[in-house]
Amino acid sequence: MPKSELKAKETVKRSTRELLLDVAEELFTDHGFDGTSVRDITEQAGTRLASINYHFGTKKSLFIAVIMRRAIVLCEERLVMLRDIDIDGIEASDALYQLIDAFVLPLLKHSTKGDPGWKNYCRLIAQTSTYRQAYEDNTVREVFDPPAYEFIKCLKKIMPKASDQQVQYAFQFMLGTTLYVFTENLRLDGMTEGKYRSGDMNNIYPSLLKYICGGILNLSITT
Numbered sequence: 001m002p003k004s005e006l007k008a009k010e011t012v013k014r015s016t017r018e019l020l021l022d023v024a025e026e027l028f029t030d031h032g033f034d035g036t037s038v039r040d041i042t043e044q045a046g047t048r049l050a051s052i053n054y055h056f057g058t059k060k061s062l063f064i065a066v067i068m069r070r071a072i073v074l075c076e077e078r079l080v081m082l083r084d085i086d087i088d089g090i091e092a093s094d095a096l097y098q099l100i101d102a103f104v105l106p107l108l109k110h111s112t113k114g115d116p117g118w119k120n121y122c123r124l125i126a127q128t129s130t131y132r133q134a135y136e137d138n139t140v141r142e143v144f145d146p147p148a149y150e151f152i153k154c155l156k157k158i159m160p161k162a163s164d165q166q167v168q169y170a171f172q173f174m175l176g177t178t179l180y181v182f183t184e185n186l187r188l189d190g191m192t193e194g195k196y197r198s199g200d201m202n203n204i205y206p207s208l209l210k211y212i213c214g215g216i217l218n219l220s221i222t223t
Contacts, residue, residue, distance in 0.1 A: 077106035078151075108202075122182040
């Protein structure tokens, strides 16, 4: 086969795979894993049913691939920011604020840049956090756990008087609050009759960081 035809074939293969990921991400977000069928995905993507099997094998494998695609990017960016923090050279409160910023800012950047896929991902990952089955999958844990351990290690250095239990709680509370806020679930819009918007992430962000920081600092003080 000529190189030009081979390259064109590879381009189609990659674009079909990305299309399936995008469509699956949207449908899993709107209807959940159980509420989305393989046929739903392929019909919306305009591909054959066999394309799922060809590119991913099973619906579960496709779901994991959807989670992993953006998780890898997110985790790498978080770790880059975390490693830039001079924990020993600044006040503990400043170090903690920067740590929280390293955890949340990459999500803010992607969710506000106009790519609807990241909006879907923010909602999907919040839903997935309630599914025990997802975190029993070693593939997902291999991506999410190592960065989490790095953040926990830094939290322990910043809060040396806090117990291991309190540090573990601090990370979980930071994670849970972040996931909830980035769903942009319209709860704030409804409660304030549109005066404040859950999608106004750039305005919410500073308060979110202060809230998480204050809560974690209080954990450390009361230990």
